[in-house]
Amino acid sequence: MMHALPLSQWLLAGGCGAAALYAICAAVAMPFVSVARHRAVRGGHPLPAVTVFKPLCGDEPRLYENLATFCEQTYNRFQLLFGVSSYDDPAIVVVQRLRAAYPQVDIELTVDPRVYGSNLKVSNLINMAEYAWYDVFVIADSDIAVEPDYLETVVAPLADASVGVVTCLYEAKGIGGFWPRVGALFINEWFVPSVRIAHAAGSSSFGFGATLALRRTTLEQMGGFAVLRDCLADDYWLTRHARELGLRTVLSPVVVATDVIERTLGALWRRETRWLRTIRSVNRPGFAFLPISFTSPWLVFAAWLALHGSSTGHPGFAIEMTVCASAGLVARVLLHARCAHASRSFWRDLPLVPLRDGLLALQWLGATVGTHVVWRGSRVPVTSSVASVTPLAAPGLTPNPNRSIVDAMETSDGG
Template sequence: MLLLWIGTGLNLAAAGYACVSLWAWFRCQRAPATHQPDRTGRAVSVLKPLHGAEPRLYENLRSFCLQDHANYQLLFGVREADDPAITVVERLIAEFPRLPIRLMVDPRIHGANLKISNLINLLPLAAHDWLVLADSDISVPSDYLSRVTAPLSDAGVGIVTCLYHGVAEGGFWSRLGCLFIDDWFAPSARLAHAFGSTRFAFGSTIALRRETLTAIGGFGILCDTLADDFWLGELSRRAGLRTVLSDLVVGTEVSETRFSALWTHELRWLRTIRAIAPAGFALSFVCFTWPVLALGLILAPTLPNVLLALLGGGARVMRYVAQRRSTARSSHWHDIGLTPYRDLLLLLEWAVALTHWRVEWRGRELHARNHAPTRYS
């Protein structure tokens, strides 16, 4: 009897999540744009910390050089004088001579988080008070800056952030990595947002005013923090400012060509999420639709549970199809057949992520369970 109840509970939870996440996706698609693109020409400084020759780095950085925004500067920062990213930036400087682009090479390290060290070094070069931070592997449309900075005109807004979709560049494993983003991470973020949560901020984009950054303690307060993007948003919220999730979805490169690289990368993500929201992470197994439904049916092979499994599986397939029909991406439609394997791998990663807190990031071993920045704690 106990196994029957457990199996039924698993089927209810997994099917319920699949259906509600499908509803959240449609709700997001039908929501009207809350902010019109900024056409006032308010000056913006874009800070891009770089590290190494990442796949499609030139194409991704070039998309920031093609903005229709009237007044902005691009700031690129590296730590090493022989960093391959320098060649890419120099190519862009030559290609866009009229665009204010600056390259900074500064080896100073201000803490365990090398990305934040890079941003600390870059900030003095920022000529403007509206700031946009974006990871190096992000690609954006030409109206990106106009759209993500528009909400900053509201003094009550602290940061603006963007969801992102995966761009597969490395074959099978990168396609599986795209499903991690598109079929698990993004739907769960949309679902949280649909129920009113704004407890998020993504490295894909963080737009904020300089005064907000100063008020929360500056980049220095994050120099030993792993989840720096989340904490920029969290500290802003604790200061009484709102977080806006833009309706713009940007692209992020997924370039893993080996299972080991994908495993390490995703385990770092999951342990970071666990550190930020331990209770929610512990319950997130319900998001792994296929293995949870299968386990529920094994434990409770009854007709109601078969119907629940069909409902949950159908909602999962509908969400996958709807997401791809709504975008111009050349997605692998047959990747829908990979979703059971994707969910099973996620379930295994989730279980391993519960075992300890250490993560590998850019050649360093860090502890995901670091303490929150204390300025507004």
Template structure:
């Protein structure tokens, strides 16, 4: 008996609806509640140089940088770098130096440009002043707990560990659109990484934190190996993996601010993230279509309603039952994911009405990110389409010019 093409297409839609429901359930289970902490056994103390590239002022820049000054680690150096002598972030660093005179805080002002990635140029200039064996990189908008350095550097005691990286939770700074942007991180990005990690993937590296030994950095060719890379955080960890070293996802979850005040600025930021994912993992990007739960729940519900007539149900009883089961289970799983991603109960109820909007917007952004060859980062337009060339120690991504 030949199966009609229309029936095959219908079952394909059912399969996608069920896959989205399964993903939501797995993501809800994989995500820990914020605040859950794992014990870390310290095997010794190692001096740390923390590199913080800065560019301009952010709403909570001082408050976020303060958290790095208040570490309990016994020996660490804080290096802040800017590329312009008139960058307003300089005043924030001077304020930190005055407020924490006991901290080893150094400001590097260096306008040299080494490649197309200006953040990496900043890191190259700062790295010359780093004095310690362990290097920790962290973006400017990151806030951490006092034991952060202790915990993120602990896995480096294992010689097989190349890079330690951290996931992050978002806190909105401002009004409506920062709240929507925080859901992007808390209820899509972080859960998707948790699911991939649970499935055995270690191909990641996040600018929220990258900790590595100085010898590892030298082995991949230094920051110079990343000077023309768009996804420099990902490629730093990838180069270490090429050397046979492991990437460790730390139990530490740091905080980041979402400050984009308008739909347009939020769209540009999230489009940059999605196109960056497409550039480093095209197959993984394609599979993201099942991670936007609400559109598939809506499609499944509408399809199930269309099969509600007696004749349709009699013709496709298994399909109708599968759709209704998947839709109801998916709704429960999506609410559970939202609950597990919420920091506290008020956030759960406050942001629950935004969940369908967030998922629908993600679906549209995914479609948009499938096309286009550039992203916008801090006002600069950078290419996404890359070619890959072989260097002495690793594969290096070179953007087409």
């Protein structure tokens, strides 16, 4: 007599089916080209002058090459504003090289050690804001590389008064060995597809440090950078504050490039666990369901359930699990193919896919606990809200014509 399957196996089968469905959606959601490049549609209106914020902290591989792409913009008028917190920061030498190589670009540097909260990047932005001359801001992380028409494209949507922030997705390239390649798969084959699925479903609850473009007035209405001073996910909260003002978040068609440089498992673990804890801090229900997106372990469970169902006299169940495992496997390989830049990288990294998914599952378990993360050598608390943040005295967003960048550097040094 055939016995009914236990509830635990039905629950496991449901997880396998959900994971297979997610893999199919992820494969379909990815574009057919690796980097989307679109010219901005101006609509007859001239694009405004822009200040590009580039907060820096130390040297890193390809820092000069990545920053140089911002110097090569075809945009008509823009200020490239760099900021560091110490005169000993090696990034200063890189900025000096950029000034020598691109004398035609308005490149300015602030050095200011003042700290306003637990997020040192936001403290840097607060200190830089006083020297932003233009009324449209583009904030981009230091490890981002862009195409020459990048500014033109990401700024164009701000001509619509209903748009609050424009943000960009990014694709990753591993720099320097095995673990950077594994780290690139984290971004390209897990993070980016999950965002595209959410966006296709109508969600705009996102914001990425790769690019945040907004008007000065929008930032002023939300309280300036100071409201983000104790936020771990400052990019997410910036866009959320704009949405609370009734303004839309727009995902640009531009996909910028970023580098993964962690050469050891420990360094990669810390970085990716920090990302997962950040997700936990802003979206606990979403974080709870993340394991569904780690496809490979579920495929193993589905294959085991198929064999177990066949051996215990449940042929229908075995067939269902076989179909589930097969569909999930095909979809996961297709997703890998659509994220690969060439056939060589497809075959080279295909064996890493199970490792990548399995590592994600372990990192998710690690991210379920912990109250702090380490970012650029500083400990930042994992918080789920910024409701307790109150205004503070800090440099304003209005340019001060009576002080130059050199004055700011001298004042900071003397303080």
